[in-house]
Amino acid sequence: MAPITTGAQPAAHAIHAKADQHAAAKKTAKRHAAPRKSTAPKLHARRSTTVAKRVVRTAAPYRVRAGDTLSAIAARHGISLAALLKANYFSDPNVVLSGSVVRLPQAARQQPVSKPAPHRAAPKRAKTAIPKTPVHRPHDSATVAATRAALARESVPSRTQTKALIETTARRYGVNPRLALGIGWQESGWSQRAVSPVNAIGTMQVMPQSGEWASGLVGRHLDLLDAHDNVTAGIAILRFLTSNAHDLDQAIGGYYQGLGAMQKHGPYADTRQYIRNVRTLMDRL
DSSP: OOOOOOSHHHHHHHHHHHHHHHHHHHHHHHHTSOOOOOOSOOGGGSOSOSSOSSOBOOEEEEEOOTTOOHHHHHHHTTOOHHHHHHHSOOSOTTOOOTTOEEEEEOOOBOOOTTSOOOOOOOOOOOOSSOSOOTTOOOOOHHHHHHHHHHHHTSOOOOHHHHHHHHHHHHHHTTOOHHHHHHHHHHHHSSOTTOBOTTOOBTTTTBOHHHHHHHHHHHTSOOOTTSHHHHHHHHHHHHHHHHHHSSSHHHHHHHHHHOHHHHHHHOOOHHHHHHHHHHHHHHHHO
């Protein structure tokens, strides 16, 4: 018996074929669809406020000590000599005054935007006026007598030894030895036991307040009753004077009259005689 066929079977096959085609097309479209956006943060979206783009350079103050040179200061702080010279003005780079302040350029470093480096004011420079002047009133006799008594108990060098001490110390501090010798002889005749009516002490006749100021210049306490410290104080003052005076005569007069008074008023009559005496001694000693 032959099978009976109807029109329903071909229609069902066609429906399934279309469904298969639709599924295949849907699968192909899904395969070629654009990928979904990633939820991960982009690298360039990182916060940009943590570090400033501009490099900030800072400078720190440094007070020069006895024996310092610009090369030594630069090497000690890990900077170049050229950078140190650029950060400061030196009238003579070969002479660095003890007690003066120089600015040390620090290595460039990045600073946070929200926390800029604080400004630091440089310490005040030492006053240019030397305290000692010939117009000081005499100290009371008890003070002067006490100083003389204290010096009498000290062991002091001979004049020959004092001359050698002055020359050695002057060369160490970059002062003309003949200038130091002339000042020392004019002041005391190279006698460490000398004490003036105004209580100027020792070989270089240094006033106590001038001795305190000189201690700041060399970076240590100077005992004016000690011959070595007394000569050191006087020569440190001379180095300051020769570095800051207009000429040698003003420096010599400044040791006697005070540099501030010399610059303001010029030399007094007794100061002019003092300068002539020291000039003569410089040629003879």
